Amino acid sequence: MEISDEARLLRIFVSSTDKFKHAPLYEVVVFAAKRYGLTGATVLKGFMGFGASSVVSSQNLWEITEKLPIVIEIIDEPAKIEGFIETILPYFEKIPKGGLITLEKVNIVLHKSGSRQRLL
Numbered sequence: 001m002e003i004s005d006e007a008r009l010l011r012i013f014v015s016s017t018d019k020f021k022h023a024p025l026y027e028v029v030v031f032a033a034k035r036y037g038l039t040g041a042t043v044l045k046g047f048m049g050f051g052a053s054s055v056v057s058s059q060n061l062w063e064i065t066e067k068l069p070i071v072i073e074i075i076d077e078p079a080k081i082e083g084f085i086e087t088i089l090p091y092f093e094k095i096p097k098g099g100l101i102t103l104e105k106v107n108i109v110l111h112k113s114g115s116r117q118r119l120l
Contacts, residue, residue, distance in 0.1 A: 007108050008081040012072040012088075013100040016045065020091050025099075026070050029088060033074055036084050039111075044071040075106060 018025040026043050033041040046069035074081065081103065092099055 006078055007075055007106050008078045009104050009106045010072075010074040010076075010081050010085065011100075011102045011104075012074075013102075014070050014072070015097065016066060016068045016070050018070075018095055018097060018099070020095060025091065025095065026072055028091060029072050032088055032091075033084060036080075036087060038074055038080060038084060039076045041072060041074045044073065045069075046071065075108070 012026075012029060014025050014029075016024070016026075020028045030041045030043060049069035074084070076084075085101070085103070092101070
């Protein structure tokens with residue numbers, strides 16, 4: 001991706017317990033972004049939060065299941081992001097729980113590509 005005046009930031013808010021066909025939803029989205037050819041994706045795990053259900057989820061050492069907020073962030077060209085949104089919407093239509101997807105314009109200040117490291 002080149003530095004340009006126009007880029008989009010896609011944010012997808014889900015729960016760490018959300019699944020799609022027995023796989024964590026955030027993993028499904030990241031692998032879909034890779035297959036789609038997007039520049040990259042980052043998954044951020046929150047320590048505490050609540051959504052439409054108004055149930056506060058937080059990290060407690062004594063809880064067996066760790067239900068925490070997850071944010072997936074992807075930045076790329078507007079056309080690629082908008083096409084990807086069309087690709088992932090069916091995933092969200094099939095999960096019974098809530099989620100949130102936002103899209104905003106961003107300015108890229110620096111985009112420096114790294115090189116792949118060769119494993120011995």
